[in-house]
Amino acid sequence: MGRVVVHLHGRAKNASFRSSISEYANRLSSSGVSLVEHRNKTDPKTYLKEISDKHPGHSIILLQESGEELDSIQYxxxxxxxxxxxxxxHLVVGPPGGFDLMGTEYKSLSLGKITLPHELAAVVLLEQLYRAATIIKGLPYHRP
Incomplete structure (x- = not known):
């Protein structure tokens, strides 16, 4: 069975974002979703190359504004x-400047048409994955 790995470009500087990221990562651990914080903060191309080189043959999906938008049920x-x-x-949350036009060789998802700080995008993505996990398990967290 495949796992879902969320990659973050660095560790959140804001304590509130760090706390939320940690909370959702803990909640998701029993659902086969894990979190990797890449603390070396390389440029976007190197960041993606490190992930793709380490995980050949795995699906890599970028989070960017131009990606496919999903509702909670679709997640x-x-x-x-x-x-x-x-x-x-592998769901990859980009660096503060995003991925530019690098998404042509990768699939991509969007959290909406708005621009979010990458730390907030990580919180929103993890919350949606947690919501998705509770929908799958039939738990009452999601109320349509």
Whole structure:
């Protein structure tokens, strides 16, 4: 079974964001979702190359404004599909400046048409993955 790995470019500087990221990561640990903070803060190309070189054959999906938008139910369907895959799925939250036009060779998801600080994008993504996990488990967290 495939896992879902969320990659963050660095550690959140803001204590509130760090706390929320940690809280959702802990809640998601039993659902096959893990978090990796890349503290070396390399440029976007090197950051992606490090991830793709370390995980050849795995799905890499960038979080960027131009990506596919999903609602919470669609996130749950994707999470279920990703967990059934043979290889892991890597969701990559970009650096503060984003990925520019690098998404052409990668699939991408969007958290909406708005621009978010990368730390807040990480919180929103993790919350949506947690919501998706509770939908799959039939827990009452999500109320449509």
């Amino acid at each position: 749950s369907e994707h999470l279920k599909r990703w967990s059934m895959k043979r290889n892991d799925t």
